[in-house]
Each structure stands twice: as structure tokens, then as C-alpha cells.
Amino acid sequence: MTGEIEAILIAGPTASGKSKLAAELAERLGGVVVNADSLQVYDGLKILTARPSAADLERVPHRLYGHVDPGSDYSAGAYLRDVAPLLAELRSSRRLPVFCGGTGLYFKALTGLLDPMPEIPQAVRDRLRRRLAEEGAEALHAELLRRDPPTAERLAPRDGQRIARALEILEAGSVPLSALQAGRGRPLVDRGRARMLVLAPDRAELRQRIAERFDRMVAGGALDEVKAFEARFGSVPGTAGRAIGLAELSAFLKGSLNYERARELAITRTRQYAKRQETWFRHQLGDEWRRMTAGADFFLPTRPST
Template sequence: MTGKIEAILIAGPTASGKSRLAVELAERHGGVVVNADSLQVYDGLEILTARPSEADLGRVPHRLYGHVDPRTDYSAGAFLRDAEKVLEDLRRQGRLPIFCGGTGLYFKALLGLLDRMPEVPSEIREKWRARLAEEGPEPLHGELAAIDPETAARLSPRDGQRIVRALEVSEAGGASLSRLQGGGGEALIDPEQARMIVLTPDRAELRQRIAERFDVMLEAGALDEVRAFETAYRGAVATAGKAIGLAELSSYLKGNMGYEEACERAVTRTRQYAKRQETWFRHQFDRRWLRLSPEAAISKVAEL
């Protein structure tokens, strides 16, 4: 690795091989893998969110995995606050942070391309949650459109969780969510002193990987994980509840969906999600990001 590098950032669609590359680089450079995925932060969903394996956890240190209660919301602002503490710790130790994940907003937050999101007081959060339960999402979407038409245009009128999040952040921060995401935040990582990689797998290969990975998840005990999750975290309606495969396998366990249909729907949703991620990275990440196939990235480990 030439020059002074203060961090490595690895983004890419789900199932593209990010974790493998991160571990290889952490071993080579004495680094620590830091999670930058909005679902892998949650406890109780190791299998369905494809968190690092026990073998990988034993090879190199990992941070910010499974540390959030699934019954709570977790935002880019919360991630930034946690990442700041991790970076301070790793810099004291002289360890190289290797951020790895598929949540683009987390990377933008690290690079100062988002304003720092305000912490939302419980009374504000409870007020909007109560209104959502009482009125439903569509009236609240109308209110959001009046104060933040840009954000409202991006959200479905039925997406109650994201609508409420935008409203509560706007109230707590005194500005619309779109304005807060305008790029005036303080960077935790200088992009000129970071190596930034986006994995770009072949589309057909990625579709096959996604299907094969879901089979591996089932063999590893995904159904038992869903049973345990719903027992331990009944009523989890925050972001964790959106983990792909959770609703489908839960429907199968409750007798509301056949096994094959549940698996097919989960694989299809994962492929759709991967396509959205690829589109987002293509449009949101600039030329400073090195775009590599997973195979090329692994072969270039010695140069990174």
C-alpha cells in the first residue's frame, strides 16, 4: 500500500464478496473490519443478514456488528456517532479501519457528504409513531410533502416507517431531511487519504450467488433463527423487521405460504435489492471510487 492511507472503504451489492475482501485486507494490513451495513448492526439476525462467519470473526477483529436491539431504529446519524468512537479507538491503537457494507448513506456520512443527523428526543418519536398508528401513512405523507417535497417524492405514501423518520428528523433538527442530507457534514475520513472500492460483479453471476447463498442460509439454520427472533423480539417493527427473508420465512412457519414460494420470494427480493444498490452506487459514488469485479479485487489485495 503506497502513501499514507487512513482507511479502506469497501462497498457493493449484497452477495458480491465484500466481507471476503475486507478480511483479506485486514489480515494483510493488520486492520479491523468495521460494519457499514444497516441490517448487520442488529442482534438476532446473523444468518439472514449474512453477517461475517465465526471463521472470519476469528481471523481478524470486527466492529459494529449485532450491537443494536432490533426493536429500535438505527439511522445514518446513529451509525456516524458509533463510527466516530470506533475510529478514535482504532487510531489510538494504530489499526487500519476497513469499512465494509452495502449501505451507501453510511459511506456518504463517513466522507462528510451528509449533514450530521440530530438525535430525536423520545417524545418527538413517540408523537409521530402514535400518529402513524392512528392515522396511517398517507396523511403523514401529505404533511411531509408540504414541508419537504423532495423527500416525499422519493417515498411511497404507504412507507410509514420512512415517512415518520423524515418527519421526526425534520422536527428535531429544525430543517427538512433533504436539506440535512445536502452534504454539509464533517468528514470522519478524508477521501484523499482513503482507498475506496466498489465491487461490480457480473449481473448473471450475482443472481446465481444470491440464490446459492440463500440455500446456504437455510442449511445454516435460517428457519430456526426466524423462530428465535420472533420469540425474543416480538413486535420488532424497526429497520430490522425489513431483513429480506424474515417476512417470507415467517409466513411459511405460520402456514400462510408454501416453503418453495417463500424461498423464491426471498431470493427475488434480494436480487431486486442488489439491483437497486448497484444503481445507487453508480449514480452516487464519484470517480474516486475504484470499481472492480470481486475477482479482480481479490487478486489486487497485495496492491491495495
């Protein structure tokens, strides 16, 4: 693709180098890095969710990081509602948005490949969360398998939050989540005027990066961050509470795990998460996404026009 573009989208598994590349491109093109990661939106877990470094924040503006209360629900629909006015602001000032993250649904929503989601009444949400606590994720997964097999087959039986979310959508809109992924959403980013990249580093290299990054997180204050997070927010349900390393380091601090075991569990979970992300990107993002290693040359687009 040549010519002027209106956005750059950078997807990839955790620890693949997305943030570094996004900051480099935003700096060179006079752009702004915009978060597209469902964990980095939450306040209180800057280190564990690998939000951009202080050096990156000084280099270029970053938006939609750490702005959501960890106790609240946050969906792709809520993300779009936050992005829409931001995009209008950036376009009016001729700043190129460089979207960066590991949440594929955010990218699909941005480009109109995710249908509008129904509003979930609080009573429906509360009822499903109660059932999740009382019956367990696997029981709700069995129900979802009966009511929306395609969605259930994509979700792990113990992924309680996503299972509950799928059932909420069913009950709120009487339409399964799988039927809401036909690409009838309103795009905020025109795919024909965007440069879209998926970082795909070597698997062995990525595994090593994940281990090294975890050690840097701990050296950089992750244990203190866990203490402060739990003191401020307590036990948080939902997406924020699933941040990898939170449960493991909390267990170490409370004495139920030794540090070596906590480290091993956190690194293993991160590697498993990266593998799921890679699989999702491979099957869900189309041919217009350019797959490249983190160190590959990148042909820079021209600046967006007025």
C-alpha cells in the same frame, strides 16, 4: 491514489462479496473489519443479515456487528457516535479500519457528506410511529411529498420507516432531510487518505448468488434463527423487522405460505434490494470511488503510518 492511507471503504450490493474482500484485506494489512451495514448492526439475525462467518471472525477482528437491540432506532448519527471512539482506538494501535457494508448513508456520514442530523425528541418519534400505524405509509408519503419533495421522490411510497424518519427530521429540526445532504458534516475519514471501492458484479451472476446464498442460509439454520428471534423479541418494528427473509420464513413457519413461495418472495425481495443499492451507489458515490467486480485485481495500499 498512492501512498499511505488511513482507511479502506468497501461498498456494494448485498451478496456482492464485500465481506470476503474486507476480511482478505484486513488480514493482509493487519487491519480490522468495521461494519457499515444498517441491518448487520442488529442482534439476533446473524444468518439472515449475512453477518461475517465464524471463519472470518477467526481470521481477523470484526467490530460493530450485532451490537444494537432490534427494538431500538439506529441512525447514521448513532452510527457515527459508535464509530468515532472505535476509530480513535484503532488509530492509536495502528490498526487499519476496513469499512464494509451496503448502507450508503453510513459511508456518506463517515466522509463528511451528510450533515449532522437533529436529535429527535421521543414524543415526535412516538407521534410519527403512531401515525404510520394508523394512516399508513402512503398517506405519510403524500405529506412528505408536499413538505420535502426531493426526499419523497427518492423513497418508495410504502417505505414507511424511512418516510417516518424524514418527517421526524422535519418536525425536530424544521429543516427537510434533502437540505441536510449538502456535505457539511464533520468527516471521520479523510477522503484524500482513504481507498474507496464499490463492488459491481455482473447482474446475472449477482442474481444467482442471491438465490444460492438464501438456500445456504436455510441450510445453515435460518428457520431456527427466525423462531428464536420472534420468541426473544416478538414483532419488531423499524429496520430490524425489515430484514429480508424474516417475514417470509415466519409466514412459512406459521403455515400461511408454503416453503417454495416463501423462498421465491425472499429471493425476489433481495434481488430488488440489490438493484436499489446499485442505483444508489451509481448516483450518490462520486468519482473517487473505484468501481470493480468482486474478482478484479486490487492494488494494495501501504500500511498507515503513526
